[in-house]
Amino acid sequence: MLRTAICDLFGIKYPVIQGAMAHLSTAELVSAVSNAGGLGIIAAAGYEPDWVRDQIRLTRQQTDKPFGVNIYIPSPYTGQVVRVVIEEKVPVVATGAGNPGVYMSRFKEAGIKVMPVVSSVALAERLERMGADAIVAEGMEAGGHIGETTTMALVPQVVDAVTIPVVAAGGIADGRGLVVALALGAKGIQMGTRFICSEECNAHLRFKEKILKAGDRDTVVTGQTTGHPVRCLANRLTSELLKMERAGASKEELEQFGKGRFYQGVIEGNVEEGSLMAGQIAGMIKDIKPVKAIIGDIMAQAEEIISGLESFRVEDRCLNQRR
Ligand SMILES: Cc1cc2nc3c(=O)[nH]c(=O)nc-3n(C[C@H](O)[C@H](O)[C@H](O)COP(=O)(O)O)c2cc1C
Structure with missing residues (x-):
């Protein structure tokens, strides 16, 4: 079975992370992803701290697996949301749209794993120095707020620049994307758009x-x-x-x-x-299915591709021997 450093870091079965999506990654989607062996992430977005606390507690009612909270740094409630995730002992914090540096020591003291989302090598390097445990490198193919570099170009450059595990995001929705991310040196994938078309997502x-x-x-x-x-x-x-x-x-x-x-x-x-x-x-997504099937299909396809590559090598060797 495909296991990577990201699985060990977060205590999850599969290297598949559900990217935070404002209004959409609430307890139902998050717990479904975590129950299916991935890492679900609540989007705190611009919500008030009490809403975030409720979502954390609702998630815990629906799963005993690890999950995370994404803190949107420009939110007026960021300081209070930081307090909530520490009080509620959330195992993983992801951060978006800014530098979480000023909160890093508090997360570390609380034993929370920190995984910022970045779109540049420079920010990835800075956040590793500040104590980030993993980095999401998100390319401009992604939905939502984006940087300028594509996933294909960004991920290997971030992988070369840091020593912590890198997660690839932007433009990934199947097992082929997972295999490519691993080939680029990432230890996992983060998806947003694919999870919108899940049965558990509350999108209209x-x-x-x-x-x-x-x-x-x-x-x-x-x-x-x-x-x-x-x-x-x-x-x-x-x-x-x-x-x-x-x-x-x-x-x-x-x-x-x-x-x-x-x-x-x-x-x-x-x-x-x-x-x-x-x-x-989005152009590749053609069905709405349960989160468990989305993750299961990705893992099965990735395993099949990897074993196919292995047999290709064997065939290649036979061909060379015959020559
Ligand atoms: C509808 C939507 C809302 C999003 N909201 C957030 C957010 O609140 N915070 C954040 O860090 N990223 C947000 N993202 C980015 C996702 O977490 C994820 O990194 C991205 O969707 C990955 O690319 P993909 O859409 O190609 O899978 C959002 C993406 C979408 C599609």
């Missing part, structure tokens, strides 16, 4: 169906002009936002126009006026 059915219908070129990146690029499925909202950006709209105007759109899209199912964050791999 119209959002899930929009992913199922998406093709390879159906995502766009808005927010380039403000320095906060976001990858979403293309719809009326993104056309409008891109038009405003081309016309030179200010950061404030764009933020005002985009306010509340994510909840409207992914929870209320307004798939034209709402924001539908999703990655480029």
Whole structure:
């Protein structure tokens, strides 16, 4: 069975992590992923500390397996959420959209494993020096807020720069992606978009169906002009936002126009006026299935590919002998 350093670090069966997704990675999805042998991660996003505490307790009611909380560093509640995860003895903290350095010593004292998400080698190196236990290297294929480098280019560069285990994220949704990530030197994968199309994810059915219908070129990146690029499925909202950006709209105007759109899209199912964050791999997702099947199929496909490569080597050797 495929086991890596990430499995040992977090005490999980499979090297598969469910990336935090604001509004979507709540106790139901998180506990399903952890029960299926991966690592589920609650998205604290901009939620108040009491909501995060409730989600941690609800998750614990549904699984006795390890899970994590993703802390969105720019949230006004970050300090209070840090206190909650320490009090609740959450085993793993992931962090996004910033540098968690000031909180690192408190996490370490509490015995919490820390896994920041980065999109550059420089930040990965800095966070390793500060005591991170693992790093998620996320390429620009991913859904949500993104950097500039692709997963294929970023992951091996981060792997070469740090000694802690690296998890590859962005553009992965099957066993082929897992094998490639391992070949690039990563010790596991993190997926977001694939888990939206799981039975346990509370995303609105119209959002899930929009992913199922998406093709390879159906995502766009808005927010380039403000320095906060976001990858979403293309719809009326993104056309409008891109038009405003081309016309030179200010950061404030764009933020005002985009306010509340994510909840409207992914929870209320307004798939034209709402924001539908999703990655480029959406074009490959063709079914909604239970989390257990998603993870099981990925592991089975990865094992099959790896044993196929092994037999290819044997065939190659026979061929060379015959020559
Ligand atoms: C709908 C959605 C919401 C997301 N919200 C967050 C978030 O709140 N915090 C975070 O660190 N990453 C967030 N992400 C990124 C994911 O955790 C994950 O790294 C990413 O989806 C991986 O790429 P993929 O979509 O190609 O699988 C989000 C992604 C999506 C698709």
